[in-house]
Amino acid sequence: QVQLQESGPGLVKPSQTLSLTCTVSGGSISSGSYYWSWIRQPAGKGLEWIGRIYTSGSTNYNPSLKSRVTISVDTSKNQFSLKLSSVTAADTAVYYCAREEGATPYWGQGTLVTVSS
């Protein structure tokens, strides 16, 4: 059973870059035909898809965030990562990593990132 776990700073200053890593266990990140995704949820609000990376390394991003987002994969560590630049308070949210296989059956538990000085 695949499991995902987010990690990274819980507090980021405005204008800086948010960096999170998702560690995958229970299977190789480079096997199978899956997308590895990031999704976020501000407190009390709905889900926003940030983007994804395929096992080949190709990426797709939410157009509203595309200019600030980079998703990468490190197959040697069985991890994938999110970088979101020039953050503001509006980027404060719980960030989830997930595995897409069409729909999204596997999610991490989520990590709260607060943008504040």
Added chain:
Amino acid sequence: DIQMTQSPSTLSASVGDRVTITCRASQSISSWLAWYQQKPGKAPKLLIYKASSLESGVPSRFSGSGSGTEFTLTISSLQPDDFATYYCQQYNSYSPVTFGPGTKVDIK
């Protein structure tokens, strides 16, 4: 992008009630629609994929239907564990993934 809407935004119901939530897409997504249940402080849980396929381990009181632009999630007999927020999600491969705004099911 494909926009998703859900109705109602909040639904008050009692244990044993039949509950229906509607999700609409701004353009046809064929059957590339999923439904998720989310409880406070938890990650979303996949209930239904490809509009009507029940995810393994999900109780059979949950069902999904629809295609094109209009979809429904039905809970045939609401149970205490079902009070939660429900989201639809489209995953048409030619567009970014988008979620509906959510429907909160609470106790009447």
